[in-house]
Amino acid sequence: MSDTPYEGGVELVIFDLDGVLVDVxxxxxxxxxxxxxxxxxxxxxxxxxxxxxxxxxxxxxxxxxxxxxxxxxxxxxxxxxxxxxxxxGPSLEPIAGVREALAGIDAIKCVASNSPPDIIRHRLGAAGIHGQFGARVYSAYDIDAWKPDPTLFLWAADDLGAAPERTVVVEDSAVGVAAALSAGMRVLHFCAENSGPHDTAVPTFSSMHMLPELIGRTG
CATH class of the missing domain: 1.10.150.240 (Putative phosphatase; domain 2)
Incomplete structure (x- = not known):
């Protein structure tokens, strides 16, 4: 990974897919x-x-x-x-504010999801945001370890050369939040409408437009 310092000391931002980047x-x-x-x-x-x-x-x-x-x-x-x-249906839109949030984050970005790799890539492509991640797509099916097991997040961070303590995970589910905490990573819980139960001790936010600033505060 580059030696360039990231805002707030964050090296890597890991995004869940469903409920965070796309609304399915x-x-x-x-x-x-x-x-x-x-x-x-x-x-x-x-x-x-x-x-x-x-x-x-x-x-x-x-x-x-x-x-x-x-x-x-x-x-x-x-x-x-x-x-x-x-x-x-035939069309898939990213969650409101996602495009702007991704453009406003300078740290390395990746996707780590419990979904199969072909579904992850298809949905990123259908939403027009695959280019923000490239090959940095991590599926639990590739390592047979699903959230709340922290292995998926730790694999992604290790593969990209980021320390867990300088990694921020963006999640919307209780199992994803638990996995991030178990991995020793900071986590931001996206609580849009219909989000499930969550750890009230974890910082939450309701608009993707807020994300770049929140990541900058986590350092």
Whole structure:
């Protein structure tokens, strides 16, 4: 990594994908709620958000099985993914203020997500922000370690030569916040509408336009 000092001593900013850069968490949660309905378990939107946000897909399916006491269909993963893509539709916009926030951050930026690598790249491309990250895309599927395990964040930081204590993670889910804290990293919790429960001791913000200034304060 370059020896150039970054504002506030921050070397690396790690972004979650869904709910932070692009707004598809609602579609994923609704797709999982659809699967739950097929398995005899009815969930409200609030219950789906609290139960599924930020988790690995298979873990979500297992949670549905535990609560419904019904085995999932063999093609459960396909059902969820196809339902999600149908709900998202043909176009995908980044969350309001994301483009400006990314342009205003001088530190190295990467994405670290529980989603599969092809989905991460597709959604970044569909939202027109892939160029802000290039090859700096890290998927839990590549290392078989999903948040709240901190391994994903630690892998990204190590690969990019950044110290954990000089890394800031931008997350919207409780499992992502937990992973960042376990990794010894500073974390900013994006709490837009429909965000799930969070650690009230973690700094929160509600507009991406605020992010560059907040990162500058973390040093």
């Amino acid at each position: 968490q609602h579609a994923e949660n609704a797709a999982l709620a659809h699967l739950a309905g097929l398995m005899g378990l009815r969930l409200t939107a609030a219950e789906s958000t609290a139960l599924f946000s930020g988790r690995k897909l298979q873990e979500c399916i297992d949670l549905i099985e535990d609560r419904s006491h019904t085995g999932p269909p063999e093609d459960a993963v396909r059902i969820v993914r196809e339902t999600c893509e149908r709900l998202i």
